Amino acid sequence: MKSHPKIIDRIISALEPHHTICVVGHIRPDGDCIGSQVGLAMALRDQGKEVTVWNEDSVPKKLAFLDPDRLVQRPQKDRKFDCVIATDAASFERLGKVGACIGNRTQFINIDHHASNTRYADLNWVSAKEASTGELIFKLLQAAKWPITPAIADCLFTAVSTDTGSFQFPSTRPSTYNVAGELVKRGANLAQICDEVYQSFPLSRVRLLQHVYNHFRLVHNNQIAYFWLKKADFDRTGASTDDSEGLIDHIRAIEPVVVACVFEEMGPESTRISLRSKSAKINVNEIAAQFGGGGHIAAAGARPAGKPLSVQRRVIQAIKKALDAAR
Ligand SMILES: [Mn+2]
Structure with missing residues (x-):
């Protein structure tokens, strides 16, 4: 076993004297965020800590099985914690409304x-x-020698599996499989996780997918695919915003497409953009950064302000520029 970085030891010793701990995550939480938040919270609770788990948004329906005790709550004002731990949140702003509720704390830890x-x-x-x-x-729990129960293993396996696109993204490393193997060994329920996370969708999401296939656009020699999700599309299909998770993969998978983009209407002057790249030469983290966002090389997002068509024009232009520069 390779030795772990010193920062893990610093986090473990920092946590030791703390009793009240709040685990927070990013807005519109995904499988990695919820799995990490709930898995860590369960482990801390097993250590006798008093644990609160906050997210601005509720747990997506398909991930609800990870949180049977409904640990994840909306943030409240005027609470005091010994320690706040943020998981999977790239910036303080990504915590959304939670950020304003965690000021009264002794220590703040960021794991991402x-x-x-x-x-x-x-x-x-x-x-x-x-x-x-x-x-x-997983590495933190292992280094701390805190038991990884089957419920914790479910959370962490879901986190690993969803953020790697079921071990398909190039970010997947040998160690990713090792961690996944260890989690299965500790009782992660593969059948249930795959069924809940990948093999069951509400009808509303299927209707939203129908909309995507009917309305996606291809530009720049079919290298860029994009679609819009307007509030009216959610209303018409009965879909909730967490139903839009993963829709982008359907246009990303089109063979000539190099960059896929989703524009989601948040308000009259606010759009949420999601970006995916299939080429190592196109870093969508850099493109998202031009619009105040961020993420990873192959997957990133932002929430630019401005009129919808102006946002669309600027984002598509930035993608075209990146594609032309990579030629
Ligand atoms: Mn993540």
């Missing part, structure tokens, strides 16, 4: 795998080579 992480806490463990924050939480 985004290259764009802004190191906003007192103790920052940012390891961009890991494919998921779930892997970092």
Whole structure:
């Protein structure tokens, strides 16, 4: 076994005297965020800590099985914690409304795998080579010798699996499989995880997917694919915003497409963009950064302000520029 980085030991000793701990994550949480938050919270609770788990948004329906005790709650004002731990959140802003509720704390710890992480806490463990924050939480638990129960293994396996696109993204490393193997050994319920996360979708999401196939656009010699999700599309299909998760993969998978982009209407002057790249030469983290966002080389996002068509024009232009520069 390779020795782990010193920062893990610093985090473990920092946590020891703390009793009240709040585990926070990013807005619109995904499998890595919820799996890391809940998995870490369960482990801390097993150590006798008093643990609160906050997210601005609720747990996506398909991930609800990871949190049967409903640990994940909306943030509340006027609470005080010995320690706040953020997982999978690249910046303080990504915590959304949670950020305003965690000011009264002794220590702030940041555990994340985004290259764009802004190191906003007192103790920052940012390891961009890991494919998921779930892997970092696994390493933390292992180094601390805290038991990994089957419920924790479910959380962390889901984190690793979702952030690697089921071990398909190039971010997947040999160690990713090793961690996944260890989690299966500790009782991760593969059948249930695959069924809940990958093999069951509400009808509303299928209707949204129908919309995507009917309305996606291809530009720049079919190298860029994009579609819009307007509030009206959610209303018409009955879909919730977490139903839009993963829709981008359907246009990313089109053979000539190099960069896929989704524009989601958040408000009249606010758009959420998601970007995926299939080429190692196109770093969508850099493109997202031009619009105040960030993420990873192959997957990133931002929330630019401005009128929808102006945002679309600027984003597509930035993608074209990146494609032309990589030729
Ligand atoms: Mn992640």
